[in-house]
Amino acid sequence: MENIIEVKKLEFEYKTYDDDGNVTGANKVLKGIDLEVPKGQFLAVLGHNGCGKSTLAKHFNGILTATSGQVLVNGIDASDEERIFDIRQNVGMVFQNPDNQLVATVVEEDVAFALENLGVQTEEIRRRVDDALRAVNMYDYREHSPHQLSGGQKQRVAIAGVLAMRPDCIVLDEPTAMLDPRGRSEVMHTIKMLNEQGVTIILITHYMDEAVQAHRVIVMDDGVIVMDGTPKEVFAQVDELKAHSLDVPQVTELMYGLRKHGIDVPVNTLTEEECAEELLKLPHVKLRETAKKADRADNDSTPYIAEVRNLTYKYSVGTPFEATAVDNVNVSIKKGQFVGVIGHTGSGKSTLIQHLNGLLKPTSGEVIIAGKNIWEKGADIRAVRFLAGLVFQYAEYQLFEETVYKDIAFGPKNMGLSEEETDKAVREAAKTMGLPDELLERSPFDLSGGQKRRVALAGVIAMKPEVLILDEPAAGLDPKGRDTVLDEISEYHKNSGTTILLVSHSMEDIVKYAEKILVMNHGRLFCYEDTDTVFSRTKELQQIGLGIPQISRLSHILADNDMDIGKDIYTVERAKERILEIINA
Amino acid sequence: MLNDITIGQFFPGKSVIHRMDSRFKIVLVTVFVVILFVAQNFWGLGIACAFITMVYAASGISFRMILKSLKPVLPIIIFTAVLNLIFVKDEGDPLVAFWVISIYWKGIQTSIFMMLRIVFLIIGMSLLTYTTSPIVLTDALESLFSPLKKIHFPVHELAMMMTIALRFIPTLIEETNKIMMAQKARGASLDTGGIIKRAKAMTPILIPLFVNSFKRANELATAMECRCYKGGEGRTKLRVLKATKLDFFATALTLCVLGMVIVNNIVF
Numbered sequence: 001m002e003n004i005i006e007v008k009k010l011e012f013e014y015k016t017y018d019d020d021g022n023v024t025g026a027n028k029v030l031k032g033i034d035l036e037v038p039k040g041q042f043l044a045v046l047g048h049n050g051c052g053k054s055t056l057a058k059h060f061n062g063i064l065t066a067t068s069g070q071v072l073v074n075g076i077d078a079s080d081e082e083r084i085f086d087i088r089q090n091v092g093m094v095f096q097n098p099d100n101q102l103v104a105t106v107v108e109e110d111v112a113f114a115l116e117n118l119g120v121q122t123e124e125i126r127r128r129v130d131d132a133l134r135a136v137n138m139y140d141y142r143e144h145s146p147h148q149l150s151g152g153q154k155q156r157v158a159i160a161g162v163l164a165m166r167p168d169c170i171v172l173d174e175p176t177a178m179l180d181p182r183g184r185s186e187v188m189h190t191i192k193m194l195n196e197q198g199v200t201i202i203l204i205t206h207y208m209d210e211a212v213q214a215h216r217v218i219v220m221d222d223g224v225i226v227m228d229g230t231p232k233e234v235f236a237q238v239d240e241l242k243a244h245s246l247d248v249p250q251v252t253e254l255m256y257g258l259r260k261h262g263i264d265v266p267v268n269t270l271t272e273e274e275c276a277e278e279l280l281k282l283p284h285v286k287l288r289e290t291a292k293k294a295d296r297a298d299n300d301s302t303p304y305i306a307e308v309r310n311l312t313y314k315y316s317v318g319t320p321f322e323a324t325a326v327d328n329v330n331v332s333i334k335k336g337q338f339v340g341v342i343g344h345t346g347s348g349k350s351t352l353i354q355h356l357n358g359l360l361k362p363t364s365g366e367v368i369i370a371g372k373n374i375w376e377k378g379a380d381i382r383a384v385r386f387l388a389g390l391v392f393q394y395a396e397y398q399l400f401e402e403t404v405y406k407d408i409a410f411g412p413k414n415m416g417l418s419e420e421e422t423d424k425a426v427r428e429a430a431k432t433m434g435l436p437d438e439l440l441e442r443s444p445f446d447l448s449g450g451q452k453r454r455v456a457l458a459g460v461i462a463m464k465p466e467v468l469i470l471d472e473p474a475a476g477l478d479p480k481g482r483d484t485v486l487d488e489i490s491e492y493h494k495n496s497g498t499t500i501l502l503v504s505h506s507m508e509d510i511v512k513y514a515e516k517i518l519v520m521n522h523g524r525l526f527c528y529e530d531t532d533t534v535f536s537r538t539k540e541l542q543q544i545g546l547g548i549p550q551i552s553r554l555s556h557i558l559a560d561n562d563m564d565i566g567k568d569i570y571t572v573e574r575a576k577e578r579i580l581e582i583i584n585a
Numbered sequence: 586m587l588n589d590i591t592i593g594q595f596f597p598g599k600s601v602i603h604r605m606d607s608r609f610k611i612v613l614v615t616v617f618v619v620i621l622f623v624a625q626n627f628w629g630l631g632i633a634c635a636f637i638t639m640v641y642a643a644s645g646i647s648f649r650m651i652l653k654s655l656k657p658v659l660p661i662i663i664f665t666a667v668l669n670l671i672f673v674k675d676e677g678d679p680l681v682a683f684w685v686i687s688i689y690w691k692g693i694q695t696s697i698f699m700m701l702r703i704v705f706l707i708i709g710m711s712l713l714t715y716t717t718s719p720i721v722l723t724d725a726l727e728s729l730f731s732p733l734k735k736i737h738f739p740v741h742e743l744a745m746m747m748t749i750a751l752r753f754i755p756t757l758i759e760e761t762n763k764i765m766m767a768q769k770a771r772g773a774s775l776d777t778g779g780i781i782k783r784a785k786a787m788t789p790i791l792i793p794l795f796v797n798s799f800k801r802a803n804e805l806a807t808a809m810e811c812r813c814y815k816g817g818e819g820r821t822k823l824r825v826l827k828a829t830k831l832d833f834f835a836t837a838l839t840l841c842v843l844g845m846v847i848v849n850n851i852v853f
Contacts, residue, residue, distance in 0.1 A: 061811060105718075357770060398764055
């Protein structure tokens with residue numbers, strides 16, 4: 001088959017300059033890449049942040065040019081200045097942040113942007129724009145303005161903007177990293193459909209469930225390609241993937257774990273269906289009834305730290321846009337608990353948590369933190385913010401000080417702590433978030449994305465709140481960054497006894513750490529139960545549109561086929577134990 | 586609080602005024618301003634009033650919106666009226682005289698005349714923004730000023746900047762809100778203390794906003810390059826401004842009104 005992209009011995013280095021423009025150093029990002037992408041392929045590129053995958057992608061359409069080596073697009077050298085617009089037209093690019101790639105104030109004009117640049121005739125632009133918008137299923141929104149759209153919709157508009165050029169190949173650099181699960185599936189659906197129509201797709205991603213849908217997966221680390229093969233081939237090498245700081249699908253991990261216990265199962269299963277088929281071949285007995293655990297959480301005398309009573313919040317009261325974001329919610333959270341908060345976008349979960357530290361004032365109802373009604377007459381609302389610390393999504397965007405130290409000290413200083421107390425609080429918080437001392441005097445803007453995130457988290461932890469509320473603390477990080485941040489938070493929870501509310505779209509992340517789960521749906525409390533109980537209702541969770549971990553879906557398939565391993569399966573570890581129990585017996 | 590700001594005051598519609606070529610609208614609004622200044626007496630203003638009333642009726646913009654457009658300039662209107670009232674002198678005895686102030690009949694006339702002139706001026710210009718989306722307005726300005734390209738005036742670049750600004754204003758407002766919330770959560774007090782304290786308290790909001798804007802600008806520039814952006818040279822348009830019979834009719838009508846006002850000046 002003909003190759004659309006050929007990369008030969010590609011090397012690339014960023015040069016650093018001093019103030020006079022002299023080269024002071026070079027940072028080699030790509031260290032000899034050889035790659036051929038046949039026409040029509042769906043290629044997924046994996047690798048942790050900083051491995052060079054985005055840099056590689058920018059060579060495919062001549063945004064960057066090789067330090068040495070060559071990139072050919074349809075046989076044309078991508079560094080050829082004369083043909084640069086042919087190349088950019090043939091290889092379209094879509095980026096991570098949906099906001100930062102839309103240029104025009106109207107959807108259809110944005111889609112037309114590339115065609116206008118290329119000097120295409122007006123009638124032809126109109127035809128191609130309409131086609132492109134229909135292809136990504138956004139035609140009905142053609143006259144909307146981008147800021148009225150959801151993240152997934154904006155990303156589809158961005159794809160349409162590229163598609164209008166009728167490219168042979170579309171390169172997508174983490175297009176779903178900033179989207180909620182619904183947006184992600186919209187975008188993935190679009191990508192797969194385009195690929196079926198013959199467009200070559202190169203998808204850079206951190207999500208393994210997206211990579212398994214590709215024809216071919218390459219893994220990059222430290223500027224070179226370290227693995228290359230079909231998803232089945234690549235994901236079967238669990239140890240090697242982990243060495244490159246990457247995830248594997250949960251079922252693959254399960255099979256791998258079972259093999260280690262001497263069970264003869266293939267490791268290269270990627271979907272729950274495949275995995276179930278293999279497991280059902282094993283001889284097994286019925287699961288013993290496990291004694292139901294006593295209801296401990298509600299019988300103990302631990303005091304409540306955060307309560308909301310009949311909480312209702314309405315936006316834009318008295319205007320035609322009035323809408324109820326939170327509708328009569330009652331929740332009591334006990335001191336010291338690790339609570340996971342889940343619900344899809346617009347479920348009211350963000351509104352709910354912003355009430356807990358007094359950023360929003362309830363339309364009706366009460367918020368009680370540490371026994372005090374925070375909106376009582378004479379109550380100090382700023383004191384509540386120190387009691388209940390809130391870390392927003394993409395918290396690194398709030399950093400502003402000259403040094404990391406000063407930034408972390410912002411909260412404690414606002415609390416009115418003395419120099420020494422502040423110093424102690426800053427150093428402790430930095431240590432909690434794994435920030436070494438030498439980092440404290442650096443500018444926060446010089447740090448990597450993951451480090452910035454941890455500085456922002458430390459900034460709130462330094463205020464030593466009784467309740468720490470985290471809105472998607474791991475959003476947009478790579479698998480390793482995600483695990484590090486969440487592990488540090490969990491460690492902090494254990495050591496300090498602080499009550500934690502972890503808001504996330506990822507059920508996998510929540511079940512790994514939370515004792516109790518709070519589910520919001522359409523502004524109402526769907527349930528607030530311990531994790532096992534919540535998972536006895538997985539069917540209902542799926543009905544309200546929440547994704548459940550792959551391993552839970554596997555347990556359902558097994559149960560339907562007379563191999564019950566229990567309804568409370570949400571971690572690979574537990575699934576493995578249960579399976580070993582019933583097949584060894 | 587920042588959510589209340591709406592950018593532009595465009596009311597989408599399908600009236601004849603909405604359908605007009607925006608370049609003609611800009612030029613004709615300018616002609617209307619000229620009419621207002623050519624008119625030397627109340628008859629002239631009366632003609633302008635009849636004209637603009639008719640145009641508003643055709644546009645379907647409600648009377649309430651006219652009042653709304655006047656609200657922000659009310660102080661200027663009152664100020665002008667008072668100045669004229671006090672300083673316009675006439676021969677003969679004043680109508681009212683106390684302390685150093687004396688008011689003449691002519692002063693009252695001039696004052697009302699100037700007031701009406703400003704009111705019609707604002708109403709006329711508002712009609713343009715009410716019936717033309719900012720983006721179309723930008724296109725029209727780019728097209729009207731394109732002759733200036735000959736003297737190397739960056740017409741296309743300015744229009745592009747304008748478009749991007751319009752695109753990002755809502756995004757930046759949203760972002761400002763988020764950053765404000767985040768800093769409040771860290772105990773920043775944004776609305777207490779004196780002016781200097783408050784200005785200082787803005788630092789934690791402005792710095793992240795600037796840093797993020799530079800990042801956005803960078804990413805947007807790359808995204809634009811990827812979509813073959815190379816400046817205004819050889820660019821075509823999805824939406825082409827096209828003059829129709831309607832526009833020529835409107836032009837004829839407006840020139841007629843101008844003529845009437847001039848004739849009226851000569852006759853009276």
